[in-house]
Amino acid sequence: MGILDIKNISIRYDGQSVLSDFSLSVAKGEKILIKGRSGIGKSTLFRLIMGFSIPDSGTIILDNVPVNSDTIWNLRKRVAYVSQDTDIAEGKVTDLIDEIFSFKANNEVLDRDQLYSIIYGLSLNPDILNKDYSKLSGGEKQRIALMLALLSGKDIFLLDEVTAELDSGLKQKVVDMFLKKPEWTVLSISHDREWEQSATRVIDFSQETN
Amino acid sequence: MEAYDISLAGMFFAFLLLLIPILISYYLRLKLISSTAESIIRMSLQLAFVGVFLTFLFDLNNTLLNIAWVLVMVFVASHTVLKNAELRSKYILLPLSVSFIITNYPLLLYFNNFIIDLDNLFEARYFIPIAGMVLGNSLRANVVGIDNFCTEILRNENRYLFRLSMGAEKSEALVPYLRKSLRTALRPTIANMATIGIVFIPGMMTGQILAGASPIVAIEYQIAIMIAIYVATIMNVLLGVIVLIWNGFDEYGMFKKDMLKSE
Structure with missing residues (x-):
């Protein structure tokens, strides 16, 4: 048993099979890169894990606990999910941070020193905290979303094309941030070569599924 | 000083x-004749019915009936x-009605008891028209608030999902939407209060003056x-x-x- 087990998941949208009898076992600390052409169900897999879509059949098990409508709330407190869609807020970045870390689950998680080290680590200027999130560039938004995931204190990450809008130097920085921690379990959907490192297990959806 | 009754000739x-x-x-070929006629007929029939009905209610003045x-x-x-708000009523008609009862009845009783200082709090001549003023005027704000909440959730679903995936409880993730819909719903009422008396003389005041009140x-x-309407509006939208x-x-x-309904 891994930390995250996906067993025989099938889901159809509008009569079209998106995932069919898909299984995957993820060990603690494992780094997985998920590849494959778009529209093949990679993002759907993440949505299923987060409970944003419900599979037609199959189960998802986190730490030996099957995910259902009761346990999904606990999963969401343990798994950090950064989606492709970075339209997550309006208003000042600092207000967004305050909001996220006012949630009961994140009480006293925020470490201000760590906040600044991540800001510099992601090549951002601390001024960004006082800027309006909705006016940031795509790459900046992506980095703010990543920053929130990194600050959340979680150790399982689902990252969906999080480096797509960054330049290559930054891509490498972000990849290193996530891959260097042995205790972190990371699943990353990406077309970027930077994720393909020796320690990464590669799953190609184009070959796995029909 | 009594109000002049409008004679049949006057109505003509x-x-x-x-x-x-x-x-x-x-x-101008506006094609509004049939819809105008329909609206006028509906209005006349409804008001005639309400007129008869209210006369009946006021004469009886029975607390339970009121x-x-x-x-x-x-x-x-x-x-x-x-x-x-284009919502199917089966899920929420009952809880919404219950929440409106919870907000509006105590407010009406407070109004009649502390503000007007009535002997009979359920006096038909006050209880029913004031309920009508409060409910009717908070209606639009309710539609705006509930509609805004649903539209924002649909349009910006990702913002909600992001908060859930950051460990938020449902209520925590929805607070920004609640805040936004309340603000949107209340803005017209607030603007209305600020211009009242200058831009327009409200119906209730006109009615009382015509009826001979100073x-x-x-x-x-x-x-x-107006204060009661504002209070009712914020409570109704919030509970809604x-x-x-x-x-x-x-x-x-x-x-x-x-x-x-559109789905």
């Missing part, structure tokens, strides 16, 4: 004025809100009723959205899209 002259919109519509009639008003108001009394009532938060999401915290 009122209807005669309708020739103006009918002629304009005819010559309470029951306001109950009907609350129910129709809830139904109207859902219909205009403008001072009319203004006292108007101020009190809370009802949606409770009933409009499944066990996984996903918005029930089948609640919307």
Whole structure:
């Protein structure tokens, strides 16, 4: 048993099979890169894990606990999910941070020193905290979303094309941030070569599924 | 000083004025004649019915009957809100009606007891028209608030999902939406209060002045009723959205899209 087990998941949208009898076992600390052409169900897999879509059949098990409508709330407190869609807020970045870390689950998680080290680590200027999130560039938004995931204190990450809008130097920085921690379990959907490192297990959806 | 009753001839002259919109519509081909006629007929029949009915209610002045009639008003108001916000009523009509009862009845009793200082709190001549003023005027804000909440969830679903994936409880993730819909719903009421008396003389005040009350009394009532409307509006919209938060999401915290009529 891994930390995250996906067993025989099938889901159809509008009569079209998106995932069919898909299984995957993820060990603690494992780094997985998920590849494959778009529209093949990679993002759907993440949505299923987060409970944003419900599979037609199959189960998802986190730490030996099957995910259902009761346990999904606990999963969401343990798994950090950064989606492709970075339209997550309006208003000042600092207000967004305050909001996220006012949630009961994140009480006293925020470490201000760590906040600044991540800001510099992601090549951002601390001024960004006082800027309006909705006016940031795509790459900046992506980095703010990543920053929130990194600050959340979680150790399982689902990252969906999080480096797509960054330049290559930054891509490498972000990849290193996530891959260097042995205790972190990371699943990353990406077309970027930077994720393909020796320690990464590669799953190609184009070959796995029909 | 009593108000002049309008005679049958007077009513005839009122209807005669309708020739103006009918002629304009005819010559400019606005195609509004049939809908104007329909609306005028509906209005006249409904008001005639209400006139007879209210006379009956006021004559009886039975506490239970008055309470029951306001109950009907609350129910129709809830139904109207859902219909205009394009929501299917099966999920939330009942909880919404209950929440409107919880907000409006105590407010009406407070109004009658502390503000007007009535002997009989359920006096038909006060209880029913004031309920009508409060419910009717908070109706639009309710539609705006509930509609805004649903639209924002649909349009910016990702913002909600992001908060869930950052470990938020459903209620924590929905607070920004609640805040936004309350602000949007209350803005017109607030603007209305700021311009009242200058831009327009409100119906209730006009009615009282025509009925022979002094403008001072009319203004006292108007101020009190505007405050009551504002209070009712904020409570109704708040509870309305809370009802949606409770009933409009499944066990996984996903918005029930089948609640919307357009789906």
